[in-house]
Amino acid sequence: METDLTKIGMHKDQQYEVIITTIDKDGNSNAAPFGLRVLEENEVFLRIFEGGNTIKNIKDKGEFIVNITNDPLMFTLSTTNTIPDEYLTRIPNKSNTDELAYLTDAEAYFICEVKSIKEALREDDIKSSDVNFIKSEVVELNIKNKCVKPMNRAIHALIEALVNYSRINIVDDDTQKYFLERFLESERVIKRVGNEKEKESIQILKEDLINQGFEI
Numbered sequence: 001m002e003t004d005l006t007k008i009g010m011h012k013d014q015q016y017e018v019i020i021t022t023i024d025k026d027g028n029s030n031a032a033p034f035g036l037r038v039l040e041e042n043e044v045f046l047r048i049f050e051g052g053n054t055i056k057n058i059k060d061k062g063e064f065i066v067n068i069t070n071d072p073l074m075f076t077l078s079t080t081n082t083i084p085d086e087y088l089t090r091i092p093n094k095s096n097t098d099e100l101a102y103l104t105d106a107e108a109y110f111i112c113e114v115k116s117i118k119e120a121l122r123e124d125d126i127k128s129s130d131v132n133f134i135k136s137e138v139v140e141l142n143i144k145n146k147c148v149k150p151m152n153r154a155i156h157a158l159i160e161a162l163v164n165y166s167r168i169n170i171v172d173d174d175t176q177k178y179f180l181e182r183f184l185e186s187e188r189v190i191k192r193v194g195n196e197k198e199k200e201s202i203q204i205l206k207e208d209l210i211n212q213g214f215e216i
């Protein structure tokens with residue numbers, strides 16, 4: 001059984017945005033986006049705030065499916081509500097009598113089994129609330145599109161920063177100030193979830209802006 005996440009371009013210590021699909025105790029499906037960090041080639045980490053359907057189902061069942069997709073509608077539908085059943089394919093769970101579900105059009109999906117859940121009270125930029133730190137093992141990886149590319153926030157942040165950079169000398173002062181604030185936000189995201197090239201890129205941009213006399 002394939003379980004090596006490097007086969008789908010997911011690498012150790014990197015974070016990706018994925019859609020997690022779960023089934024509740026009554027058989028209802030649920031889908032929601034989450035940031036997922038790769039710990040080892042077959043081990044992943046999630047940080048999920050308490051109160052949602054996904055965390056409840058993960059705690060109840062001890063298993064879930066991670067879907068790799070770049071489909072904007074899947075991200076939007078799963079964020080605003082949940083994805084209707086017709087977008088999902090149900091599969092029997094080989095280790096028990098339960099069902100699992102994956103996004104039918106996902107480029108790849110993998111089945112995870114929970115290894116540990118640690119609960120904590122977390123104060124951060126969002127709010128203070130209970131958060132769950134979940135380590136899970138990949139038990140089955142299915143690649144449906146060989147060109148699968150996991151979603152990462154850093155490249156999007158970098159492209160936005162580059163577009164603003166290319167315009168910064170032709171806009172008015174207020175827009176320049178706005179671009180520089182946006183730049184700092186892009187830098188924050190890239191430092192948190194970017195790879196080495198993305199981090200180097202945003203540093204190059206920052207030094208260039210400083211050399212041009214911008215205070216950043």
Ligand SMILES: Cc1cc2nc3c(=O)[nH]c(=O)nc-3n(C[C@H](O)[C@H](O)[C@H](O)COP(=O)(O)O)c2cc1C
Binds near residue numbers: 036
């Ligand atoms: C791209 C993206 C990434 C997200 N990552 C996380 C995350 O890592 N942890 C978390 O608790 N919520 C995260 N969220 C928010 C959850 O998806 C959101 O709370 C959702 O409503 C939970 O749905 P559920 O009740 O079906 O589980 C993320 C949202 C988006 C759009």
